Amino acid sequence: MANKPSIPKGTRDFTPQEMARRNYIFDTIRSVFRLYGFQQIETPAMENLSTLMGKYGEEGDKLLFKILNSGDWKQGITGEQFLNSSIPQLTNKVSEKGLRYDLTVPFARFVVQNREKIQFPFKRYQIQPVWRADRPQRGRYREFYQCDVDVIGTDSLLSELELIQIVEEVYRRLGIRVCLHLNNRKILAGIAEVIGAPDKLTDITVAIDKLDKIGLDNVNQELREKGLSDKSIERLQPILAMSGSNEDKLRTIAEVLAASETGRKGVEETKSVLELCEQTGVALNIELDLTLARGLNYYTGAIFEVKALDVEMGSITGGGRYDNLTGIFGMPGVSGVGISFGADRIYDVLNQLDLYPQTSQEQTQVLFAHFGEAERAYCLKWAKQLREAGINTEVYPEICKIKKQMNYADQKQIPFVAIAGGDEMQNDTVMLKNMQTGEQEEVDTTTLIKNIRILRI
C-alpha cells in the first residue's frame, strides 16, 4: 500500500483495448489528411523556452511545463538572487527547455527553420501529444493528443474549403453527427470598431464567447466590468441576438459593418467560403456563429469550431486562419490556416455513442492450443504458415491444461482456437473451434486458412 505506484495527475495509461480504439481514430484522421495531400511532420516533445514563452499570453506561460536544467542548475545563483528574484526571473535561470504546449507554435518554428526545404504552400499534418500544467478535470488532461492540419504560405480561401471538407469526411467516416460553427476575426474586429471600442477586441471576444454558457445578462455584466461603455454594450445587443439562416445573418451583419473596412472584408471572406462550400456540395451542417471567438489571439481571419450534435461535450475540433504566425520567428508576411482535432474528446464521444467498429485489425485471429511438447512444435509449423498468409496468430507458450489455454483465448476475445493433439498430428490436421458459436471441425491447412478468411469479420 505504502509504495503503490502511480502516474502524474492528469496523465493516463492506455490498455490494448483503448489503444485499438485510439488507433482507429488516428488512422481515420490520418487517411483523410493524406487524401488532401497533407504530409506528416514531427517536432520534439521539448522546445527551447524562448520559442514557447510569450506565445500563449500570460496565462499560457504559467501553464507551460518547464524542464529543470541538467547538471548543476543552481550554478551562478547567489542566495540573494534566489530570495529577491521574481518567479519568472528565477525560472529563466534554472530552466531553458519546456514541453510543447500545442503543435502550432512548434510548427511555425519548424517552417522558419526549414524554409529552404519546404515547398510552399506547405500542407502539413502532425499527430503528437502536448502538455499543459493545467488543473485536470473531466475531459481535461495534462497530457493529450492533438491532430493538427495546416496550410501555410497561401491566403487562398480554397484552404478554408479544404479544411471544411476534411472535417466533413473525418466525421462522416467516424459516424459522428456534427455542426461546424464558423466566424471570422475580421468581423469581430469590425464589430469592436463600429461600437467604438476597437482596443477592447480581446475582452469583447472572450466575453461573447461565453454567451452559450453564462447567458446574455452575464456577458453584458462582464463587458461592463471590462470597461465598455453602456452605449457600446447597447450597440452590441443586435449582434448578440442575431438569428436566422446564414444568409440572413450575413446580410444583417454587412449592414451593421458597412462603416468598417476590416468588417466588410470579413463578411466578404465568410461569404466566399460559404459559396465555395455550396459549389462543391459540402453537406456538412455549417452555422455562421457570430458569438464564436476562440481564445487564441493569433487568429486573424476565419475561425472554426466543431461540436458533436448527439452528446454534451466541448468543442472536438477547432482552428482558424492566422496571418503572421511565423513573424515572431523572423519570417513575416506568411499566411496560414489550420485546424486541430481533439483525439481524446473524440474518443469520449465515440465511447458515449458506442460507435466503434466491432473488430479491429490488431486482434489475434487464431490461438493454437496443444497438449504437450510434440504438439506445441507441431503448432509452430502451422502458425508459421498462417502468418505467411497474413493471419494474426499465436501459439500458447506453456504446456498446460487445455482449459487454461481456452480461457486465455476467451479473455483476449480471440475468435478461433486451433487445437492440436495426437489424433490431429497423425491426420495432419487441427481441431478448429469457433469461439463465438462453439462449433468445431477438424480441418487441414488450406481449409483452415480459407475458413478464417471467410469468417473474419
Place this chain on the structure above:
RNA sequence: GUGGUUAUAGCUCAGUUGGCAGAGCAUCGGAUUGUGGUUCCGAGUGUCGUGGGUUCGAGCCCCACUAUCCACCCCA
C-alpha cells in the same frame, strides 16, 4: 491560483450512537485429466491515506498534512 468532495482488499464500494474488518467483481483451486464464455463449491488478501489529539476503547469524533476527484478561471 479560488471553492468544494473523497480517501477502507487488486478494482468498485458498504460499515448503524464510538464496541471482533465486510460485500460484489477480479484472481487462484475444485466440480469437469481433450474444450472457454453460463452454473455450483472452496481459498487468499487489509499499517482502514499519513501524523497527532479526544476516549476504557476510534474505520467512525477533532486538528494538521498528503493524495484524489469535481467546479471556477482558462482551454482541446
